[in-house]
Amino acid sequence: MRVCPRSACPGSFVATVVVFLVAFPAVQSMAQSPEYESPMAPAAAPYAPPPGYYPPSPPVIAPAPSVPGFRRGFLAMPYLGLNIPVGKSGDDLGPGFRMGAIVGGHVIPELSLNGELSIDFMNPKNVPSGASVTEVIADIVFSPLVHFGSDQIEVFAGPRIGAFGMSGSFSYGGSSTDDSAQGLAYGFNVGAAVPVGNMAIGGLLVYTGRHATKVCSTLSGQSETCNSSPSGDDLKTLSIVGTVMF
Helix, strand or coil: CCCCCHHHCHHHHHHHHHHHHHHHHHHHHHHHCCCCCCCCCCCCCCCCCCCCCCCCCCCCCCCCCCCCHHHCCEEEEEEEEEEEEECHHHCCEEEEEEEEEEEEEEEECCEEEEEEEEEEEEEECCCCCCCEEEEEEEEEEECCEEEEECCCCEEEEEEEEEEEEEEEEEEECCEEEEEEEEEEEEEEEEEEEEEECCEEEEEEEEEEEEEEEEEEEEECCCCCEEECCCCCCCEEEEEEEEEEEC
């Protein structure tokens, strides 16, 4: 190759200047780009925790225990079933229909204070042919309950104390008699139910005794007569009912 002085090779000098002016801006832009890394610079290593370090576990918060609705606050127990007269006073009565409800509230999940209204439609038997006999008894009592709850079954029991009223009629051969009685009602409730969500479904066994303190009778065409010291056995019934507890 022939070498010549700069003044003797004007074309080569001009070409060198032009290449420098064109390439320099591109190289400068690449060096300033954030995505460009010099092939000589080592890649940054990912962060690794020191040996023996374990990240803390998030705290485990246990959910608060849920108490079903029938074990807290307002309590309602409607029921339907049968009354079965027991004892000597029930010799002339057969099984009859019973309906009622226990309504109140929980003081604590294990104790509820309630009122109870029940109506017994008695079923007289040994009635003479051609005669018509009706007898209805209503109880209004205080019925506190002690509850033994679990996830599988709800058991409850308690006394019942209050008052009763009876109304009856007897008609035969064109004459009729209207009877009424009132007095003390006493007994107890024992039941069990299976929880189903916020309610429980089960049964109730109810024993009731009724001690009359006043008995009245009215014959057709005559005035009412009353006895404030009636004698005789207390009327006792054992009732079996189905219930829903809310």
